[in-house]
């Protein structure tokens with residue numbers, strides 16, 4: 083097991099095996115899940131020398147947020163499966179690390195309560211066929227202080243999570259509910275992933291909120307181009323951590339074509355398989371403006387609550403700064419594709 087798998091192994095030891103699998107698992111044969119990490123392992127760095135890199139400056143500007151490092155917490159559902167304090171602990175850890183947390187629409191804590199932690203927030207949205215309800219959710223997120231909406235576009239249907247099927251895991255344990263799915267009437271809605279969703283959803287969302295809108299789950303450069311044409315404020319290259327289309331390209335392999343298509347018009351983020359500072363450096367060098375991390379944050383949360391989340395984010399930023407210095411880069415903008423090779 084590589085060192086980067088160690089937090090996952092330790093989280094497995096402390097979690098109910100069914101809940102661990104619900105968080106760790108991917109779709110189908112999990113080839114995309116493992117492919118995301120493998121794509122980083124295949125890359126090698128070709129550092130520059132004698133550039134006087136100085137102390138790295140990782141500061142990064144993203145829609146609605148100025149960050150000390152180009153690392154964002156990806157939206158992941160169900161944090162109370164990982165730790166009893168759930169998303170509140172995550173928010174506290176993110177706030178302590180001066181990071182940015184993307185709250186999942188399927189969080190097990192209300193967005194208003196997560197906002198109380200003082201963490202900078204984005205809000206992830208699945209547009210529901212009930213547009214009035216969806217607009218209410220967006221309004222709640224905006225009122226709670228979220229600084230952007232991250233529209234997930236890779237889920238016209240749900241991925242088949244084989245580990246959940248094996249465990250017959252279909253419902254959250256008693257007492258855990260997705261509080262952001264509660265309407266004004268107090269009634270909880272089930273999530274609908276909408277197979278009819280099209281690009282008009284972006285225009286609709288734009289008409290509902292003044293917040294920046296990013297789309298998450300783009301792999302094809304033609305979709306990246308369409309996203310920019312539809313006025314989005316950012317594109318997240320993602321295959322949902324290998325939980326949707328099994329067999330989808332590793333995000334790192336998809337990144338360069340998306341970066342070319344976007345051509346600097348809006349920020350491009352990448353998630354999937356980022357496990358170390360070197361991984362983050364590779365993604366930035368291949369054109370990402372920031373990376374998102376999903377499971378590593380869940381493992382930090384499972385092991386040590388808010389402190390664990392903070393440690394994951396601080397360690398990643400420190401390791402990225404260290405790797406940048408060794409590669410001869412002062413700022414993320416100094417990281418260019420020529421630094422990365424597949425030997």
Ligand SMILES: Cc1cc2nc3c(=O)[nH]c(=O)nc-3n(C[C@H](O)[C@H](O)[C@H](O)COP(=O)(O)O)c2cc1C
Pocket residue numbers: 104105106118156157158159186187188206234298320321322323324325353354355356374375376377378
């Ligand atoms: C347990 C779990 C729950 C997730 N829930 C959501 C979600 O609610 N909305 C969403 O857009 N993506 C969700 N994702 C995908 C993540 O946002 C992200 O794309 C992925 O985890 C990144 O890969 P990584 O875990 O390898 O870092 C989830 C991923 C996991 C592992």
Ligand SMILES: CC(C)CC(=O)C(=O)O
Pocket residue numbers: 159188240273322325
């Ligand atoms: C409830 C799910 C749709 C949340 C999700 O996106 C996931 O588990 O990957």
